[in-house]
Amino acid sequence: MRLRLDVAYDGTDFSGWAAQPGRRTVAGVLAAELTRLFGSVDGLTVAGRTDAGVHATGQVCHIDVADEAWERLRDSLLRRLSGLLPGDVRVLSVAPAPEGFDARFSALWRRYEYRVTDAPWGPLPLRRHDTLGWPRQLSLTALNAAAAALLGEHDFAAFCRRKEHATTVRAVQRLEWRRDPDGTLVATVQADAFCWSMVRSLVGALLVTGDGRRPVEWPGGLLTRRERANEVTVVPAHGLTLVAVGYPEHGHADRAEQTRRLRA
Template sequence: MDNFDRYFLEISYKGTAYHGWQTQPNAITVQEVLNKALHTFFRKPIETLGCGRTDAGVNATQFYLHFDLENDIAETDFSNVIKSLNGLLPYDIAIKNIIKVKNDAHARFDAVSRSYQYHIHFNKNPFKTETSWLVRDQLNVASMNFAAAILMQYEDFGAFCKANADNFTNICKITKAEWEVTHEGLIFHISANRFLRNMVRAIVGTLVEVGKGKLKSSDLHLIIQSQNRSSAGASVPACGLFLTSVKYPYIK
């Protein structure tokens, strides 16, 4: 497409009903549903590219994607476009903003930071079954936070990457990793320049093993240095994971 304008969409979605973000054969995904809504509204096929992939059942309170149009959208029409697209989408996908960007802006490669949260609750709660993980064990949060801090001493996280993920590199720069105690449970906050596939859920699973006393905080050094996925803990359920922030140098 030689003459086009590029736009970012900021969206949020509840991932329970979807097999992740990226379009797949024989499985409903967020991207597939969104592309259909865009096709209906603009009356032409629209190809989108997301800021990353989220696995089946994972949620996003902030997710960016870009798409191209041959015809410019007037900024005064942005609110009407958002309203119309939201009317075409199911309740569990919401468009929050539309931003016109430079034609070479890229939703995936231009992101400089991504943040996730993982939610844990300790008492049965029917309103949290799809957005938090129920843990019945007592957890030592101080030990979990000590272990989480060790993550920021390293950059190669192959030990927390899904097998056969075929990454170009396992190098990531984690800038935040800490547990927050809430009145209902725990929230794990983690930020990095990039994440490997299944990385956050594997890290949380390992830190929970520390909290249960099955691993020592200092074991994180050996696990990370092993670069072996089988050395780390099991991946926790997708329901508690939220992509919460994606940052770009040109978006405030």
């Protein structure tokens, strides 16, 4: 039986999602308590492997468990997990996954938000773990003008920490900023997938255009690079939250196969 889990966590005290020896990770904590309940859990797979300090309100993962264990626990699983898991990670829902579902490869897109305040006093105390304080005034108009040039499918090598044999071609479907009523600026970034440090690099490049230190054409001009641009700052992890993952209504196995093909 394959189960889909929707998960939220505060990444402040985690060394990222992926299990690492001697480190506290979301996958490590979650797998330990799922194994305690089910006795055996196979193939904990996540939609997006978030870095240390990154949060999630809409993370998705899957596990494979014995049918009889699911029948025994299905009505009490969420309540049991809430009693076992620490306060900085919650399982929001658990359900049998559709046929062919793979949390990682069946995904159509991942959506992140990055929160920034340009208030002179910095982030409010209750938001200090998920909001970056920026020391200069930011222009919403400039931020969105610069972001528009980064939409579409491009080689984002300038914004990625390269991994050997991994492509840096990505399709950015949404990249826009808004200013919330409390004055906080929020970047929404959605793509079919992201390479290592890509979202935080995009935000870093946009912020220096928003505060006027770079022209609005500068981030888009970096798309001609085929190596990482060292002048692009990777902003701190704590402002970033994975808010949603999108999947097709049908054809999960077909989508997974398509995703596995290396982008040209």
